[in-house]
Amino acid sequence: MSIDPIILGHNQFVGVDHLSQDRARDRIERFSDSQKILDVISYFYELGGRGMMLSTHQRATEIMKVVGSMPEISKNMNFYPLIPYAQGYVRRANEMGMVGMLNDVLEPASTSTKLKILFKGGINVMRKDFLNILSTLIDVELLPFSGSNIKAVFLHNVLTDLALSFRAQNIFEFYIDHIKDNYGVTPAFGTMNFPALVSSFDEWGFKKPLVMASFNKIGFQMNPSREECERSFKNYDVDVLAMSTLAAGYLKPSEAYNYIFSLPNIKSIVVGISTKEHARETINIIRSHLETI
Amino acid sequence: MFNNIKAGVIGMGKMGVLHTGILNSLQGVEVKALVDNQDIILNFIQGAIPSIKTYRDYRDMLKKEDLDLVYITTPTSLHTKPATECAERQIPFFVEKPLGTSVADCATLVNAVEENPIINMIGYSKRFVDTFRKAKEIINSGDLGNLIYFNSSMYVSQLFTKGKGWRYKKESSGGGVLNTLAAHLIDLLLWYFGDVSSVQGNVKSFYSKDVEDFVHSYLLFESGLGGYLDTSWSVRNYRLPEIKIQVEGDKGMLIVTDDYLKVYLDREGSWKTYYKQDLFKGVEFDLGGPEYTLEDKHMIESLGAKRETEMDIFGGFKVQKIIEGIYRSASDKRAIEVSTL
Numbered sequence: 001m002s003i004d005p006i007i008l009g010h011n012q013f014v015g016v017d018h019l020s021q022d023r024a025r026d027r028i029e030r031f032s033d034s035q036k037i038l039d040v041i042s043y044f045y046e047l048g049g050r051g052m053m054l055s056t057h058q059r060a061t062e063i064m065k066v067v068g069s070m071p072e073i074s075k076n077m078n079f080y081p082l083i084p085y086a087q088g089y090v091r092r093a094n095e096m097g098m099v100g101m102l103n104d105v106l107e108p109a110s111t112s113t114k115l116k117i118l119f120k121g122g123i124n125v126m127r128k129d130f131l132n133i134l135s136t137l138i139d140v141e142l143l144p145f146s147g148s149n150i151k152a153v154f155l156h157n158v159l160t161d162l163a164l165s166f167r168a169q170n171i172f173e174f175y176i177d178h179i180k181d182n183y184g185v186t187p188a189f190g191t192m193n194f195p196a197l198v199s200s201f202d203e204w205g206f207k208k209p210l211v212m213a214s215f216n217k218i219g220f221q222m223n224p225s226r227e228e229c230e231r232s233f234k235n236y237d238v239d240v241l242a243m244s245t246l247a248a249g250y251l252k253p254s255e256a257y258n259y260i261f262s263l264p265n266i267k268s269i270v271v272g273i274s275t276k277e278h279a280r281e282t283i284n285i286i287r288s289h290l291e292t293i
Numbered sequence: 294m295f296n297n298i299k300a301g302v303i304g305m306g307k308m309g310v311l312h313t314g315i316l317n318s319l320q321g322v323e324v325k326a327l328v329d330n331q332d333i334i335l336n337f338i339q340g341a342i343p344s345i346k347t348y349r350d351y352r353d354m355l356k357k358e359d360l361d362l363v364y365i366t367t368p369t370s371l372h373t374k375p376a377t378e379c380a381e382r383q384i385p386f387f388v389e390k391p392l393g394t395s396v397a398d399c400a401t402l403v404n405a406v407e408e409n410p411i412i413n414m415i416g417y418s419k420r421f422v423d424t425f426r427k428a429k430e431i432i433n434s435g436d437l438g439n440l441i442y443f444n445s446s447m448y449v450s451q452l453f454t455k456g457k458g459w460r461y462k463k464e465s466s467g468g469g470v471l472n473t474l475a476a477h478l479i480d481l482l483l484w485y486f487g488d489v490s491s492v493q494g495n496v497k498s499f500y501s502k503d504v505e506d507f508v509h510s511y512l513l514f515e516s517g518l519g520g521y522l523d524t525s526w527s528v529r530n531y532r533l534p535e536i537k538i539q540v541e542g543d544k545g546m547l548i549v550t551d552d553y554l555k556v557y558l559d560r561e562g563s564w565k566t567y568y569k570q571d572l573f574k575g576v577e578f579d580l581g582g583p584e585y586t587l588e589d590k591h592m593i594e595s596l597g598a599k600r601e602t603e604m605d606i607f608g609g610f611k612v613q614k615i616i617e618g619i620y621r622s623a624s625d626k627r628a629i630e631v632s633t634l
Contacts, residue, residue, distance in 0.1 A: 019570075021533065162310070163341075196318070
């Protein structure tokens with residue numbers, strides 16, 4: 001399995017920012033104009049970028065439409081959906097309660113999904129069978145990506161870590177099977193608890209998992225510590241997609257990537273890019289490191 | 294050190310799920326039993342985690358299970374009854390914020406804990422956010438001099454249509470954005486500045502029928518410090534709940550948010566900024582933010598060391614009085630002395 005070495009992240013487009021909410025608002029304002037999103041994606045593509053990660057934020061459909069308007073890019077770009085967009089569920093649960101949220105989430109299910117649910121005995125049966133709920137949620141989340149090149153589907157860190165906290169091996173197995181059987185792509189996992197996840201996967205016999213986790217020089221969002229994460233990375237056979245490599249813009253790219261490429265086996269990096277200058281700088285630095293490997 | 298703490302959780306909404314996950318991942322704790330009254334949730338848990346016992350009624354769980362610790366993460370109006378029963382049964386407990394729907398709702402619980410002094414905690418998790426903790430350190434250091442003025446806000450983009458669910462019914466939530474959300478901000482202000490002597494407030498409902506969507510209020514502390522609190526869940530462009538507090542002293546000032554802390558001291562004549570990144574330390578297991586892990590660890594460690602927590606229900610009761618004072622001030626159109634509540 002190979003994934004693109006540089007993957008364009010989505011946070012800047014949807015107003016997620018781990019440095020400050022003020023900066024998040026500036027970016028929401030800038031990217032409320034879809035042309036600006038298109039500019040960043042085109043420039044990333046011109047520089048050779050071929051991978052995009054996208055959460056299923058309500059803007060995902062819009063962004064996929066923007067990409068769809070550029071035939072060459074949509075043909076050659078690989079997508080890495082990140083599901084589900086957890087904050088959306090939290091907001092809806094706050095607004096409508098847990099049950100209302102579930103009903104609302106299942107609402108956009110396509111007719112065929114709804115028929116599938118009906119054949120299985122309707123929503124009341126589904127309520128009794130949590131794996132059915134999960135499979136429907138996954139299918140609904142992946143609707144905006146139908147017809148695109150998907151290489152791997154990442155389970156959001158909140159869900160991965162929740163299942164991990166319960167040591168729910170059955171949920172992981174279900175997710176892996178569902179993604180492989182129904183989409184024919186690589187099931188992958190985001191996590192904030194890299195050592196705990198990879199050691200559990202090893203124990204459960206999951207071979208060479210693809211994991212997205214924070215790796216950066218200052219240990220930001222690396223639990224329980226940077227040292228533990230580095231140790232697990234060395235000791236387990238795991239493919240890593242590194243995120244938060246700049247610690248949310250806190251580190252300068254040159255110092256950040258010197259650290260990243262000092263690690264033994266980084267396969268791929270997810271980058272947040274919001275301007276042309278930033279895109280060029282980041283991609284050139286990563287390229288120069290990749291070439292020396 | 295404190296092995297095999299057997300925990301039970303009442304109420305499997307968002308916070309119940311979160312605390313159950315964290316407790317389960319911490320060393321020395323095991324979640325034995327859960328309570329919820331919705332089949333869809335109970336079925337899900339039975340399918341996903343068959344090792345945990347489920348109950349529909351918390352009284353059955355308290356009777357049948359031998360628990361060392363109970364987490365109460367129900368809608369607000371269902372906090373005080375199970376908490377009171379825990380106190381009467383001498384079971385240490387953690388209760389989510391806010392403590393209750395009103396001062397009267399909390400009175401029985403406060404009496405029960407006074408009579409049965411057991412270890413307890415209320416979930417004002419913002420105290421475990423690095424930036425707010427650092428701000429507390431600076432305020433306590435006296436570097437800002439005598440405190441003169443503050444302003445503060447808490448906003449989130451949550452409600453732009455008529456809300457559904459318990460949060461928007463006064464009888465189950467105790468109130469709107471102030472009781473449900475900005476209780477966090479009031480707790481931080483009390484933590485920073487001590488006790489309040491009087492409050493004034495205005496409230497406005499626009500999207501909600503039964504509860505308020507906007508609050509403007511003035512708090513006067515016993516120290517003489519006065520300042521403003523503004524909150525809403527119906528303002529645009531706040532993807533996450535966001536607190537901002539600005540404090541002015543006669544020797545300097547600070548601004549603190551969930552993301553950063555900026556300090557200006559006259560004697561240094563320059564700003565110092567601390568980002569989350571500067572203050573971050575890894576936690577044993579992160580689920581939904583390090584502050585929740587730190588919060589649950591504080592509960593567990595207090596229980597293990599048999600000492601009181603930093604934030605118990607008596608502190609939660611003080612927050613409740615401020616909230617009630619603001620509501621009363623808004624309806625009576627006058628300042629309310631907190632001692633009269």
